[in-house]
Amino acid sequence: MKNIKYNRFTNLIGLLVLPVILLNCESFIEVDLPDSQITGDHAFSDIGTAEAAIANVYSKLRSGVLVSGNSSGISILLGSYTDELQTYNTGLTEFQFYQNSLIATNTSVNSLWTGSYNLIYAVNAVKEGLENSKTISPNDKDRLLGEALFLRVYIHFYLLNLFGDIPYVTTTDYITNSTIGKLPQSQVYMLMIDDLKDAKSLMPPVNHSQFKTRPGIDTVKTLLARIYLYIEEWGLAEIEANSLINSEKFVWVNSLDEVFLKNSPGTIWQLMPNRQGAPTIEGQSFIFKMGPPPNRALNKLMIDIFEIGDMRKELWIGSVSGETETWYYPHKYKQNTNEATSNEFSILFRLEEMYLIRAEARTHLGDLDGAKIDINKIRSRASLPDTSAETAQQLLDAVIQERRIEFFSELGHRFFDLKRMGLINSTLSPIKPGWNPTDTLLPIPESELLLNPNLLPQNAGY
Known part of the structure; x- marks a missing residue:
């Protein structure tokens, strides 16, 4: 069984088994896969395995990544960060959002970044597997490719509006991803629009x-x-x-x-x-x-x-x-x-x-x-x-x-609306002690900056 290499840039994950399991990695490692696991083209030899792969992404979104309704999701985190929610439990990491005391080692900030890029990796793996598959029907392939492109944009959209300039990751190639750098927000938006136009042309x-x-x-x-x-x-x-x-x-x-x-x-x-x-x-x-x-x-x-x-x-x-x-x-x-x-x-x-x-x-x-x-x-x-x-x-x-x-x-509508309409500082500075104009962006996790210097500089204010 061949080895698969992973890059820690975003705790990148691989699609390994049926149903698909996401494997988190802590460093540059090689993993020997058991004989019971299938990878690459074999995972996309029929529509059932391809559906399982992309369904796993929806499951992760629902249960704990980015748009989940729990305390790791933006509904609660950004509601606490703005003027929607008050946090009573001081032991929760969302309390740092409520107090406007975020630092680059905040675990919720780290989860927003790494969890999202993990799913982007998974979506790109689905896309590449579908493109290489010779057995899935063209109609099913186009539909799932459209979903994969949409999901890639959907996740990047939130990362962009949370962190500002970010990498736009379109491949599972670990060498490329290990040195990837940030792109200006305007360029990321254009890439997202291109992906959505392609998705629109593929979907039924x-x-x-x-x-x-x-x-x-x-x-x-x-x-x-x-x-x-x-x-x-x-x-x-x-x-x-x-x-x-x-x-x-x-x-x-x-x-x-x-x-x-x-x-x-x-x-x-x-x-x-x-x-x-x-x-x-x-x-x-x-x-x-x-x-x-x-x-x-x-x-x-x-x-x-x-x-x-x-x-x-x-x-x-x-x-x-x-x-x-x-x-x-x-x-x-x-x-x-x-x-x-x-x-x-x-x-x-x-x-x-x-x-x-x-x-x-x-x-x-x-x-x-x-x-x-x-x-x-x-x-x-x-x-x-x-x-x-x-x-x-x-x-x-x-x-x-x-x-x-x-x-x-x-889903953080209030935060994003205040920011894009130029109202966030005048609205939150009177009610959030220590609010600064730089607080319109979250810090890039410190661990990611240490692993990939191309993500520098850190967002202002952190």
Whole structure:
């Protein structure tokens, strides 16, 4: 059995067995694989093994990497870092996010970086295996290649917005990866757009994944819309958002109680729990039954920013009262114990984002009436009157307010919105002691800088 070499640059992992197992490595090592394991082209000799390989990536995302609903994911970490969550358990690494006391050896920061690059390696291994496979049908190969390209972009997107200039890793070659350097953010965005365009051309027009637990062509369009918004390509952002809103594949959910159910017709992409009947990780992480909160709760600042009559406060926030104090928690996901069936899956993309992307894009394009329509779509469902905004700046203020309310505790939207709109310093410096302008980026893990000097310099402020 031939040896496989691994590069510690990002704790790179290999796809080894059926079902696929990810092997973390601590240094430059060689591993002799047992006879029972299969590698390379053999792992992609049929559709079942290829599906298992890529399904493992979704499992890792759900259970502990980047977008997981637990304390290693950005919903909690960035919610604590901004003005959404308050951390009560001082023993958690998220407490350093809440206190704005991050250092380059923070274990959560290290996990965000290494866990994400581990999955990027796994995705690249899937892509290379598919490209070399001579037995998987062309249709299946194209579909899975599209998923692999999408996942590569999806993970890089968050790394870019967390760490700034980063490597864009497109190969499993350990020699290349051991010396890879950072690229400017503008260049990374262009590489991501190219990958998404390729993914769009490969994916079938209809996503047959039950409950939308696998990304399809519409998921690609959703991420494209978000990226175009972030790089201020307003016309392209509107086009992609339009394509989702007008596709008739997704239906606006009129009831706030039904937005986060697993069969919600407005969901574009979600991840199922690890077993039937289990709750989402978000439900387990956010809901508590007694005070004071054991780990975290909504920041009181969040409670105060809802308009009178906003039903999202009533239906998406839970509370626990003590003798002298009341604490609040995100209650978008209601299930937090095992039941006969899982009522909710973890939502990564939903239709509401497309309306707010289009509203923002339309405002910049001068279509103020169209922007109002989209904003009012969100407000009406929350039982609020139409927006009173009239000018372009007032509409942009209305968009950021609706995004704050609509997406609280979801995947770091608040952090990314404040940063890209130039509001993060003025918003957080009054409420975060010691907040500095350089805190808009996380530190690159110190261990990674020691292993690969091409990742230098460290982000400013660390």
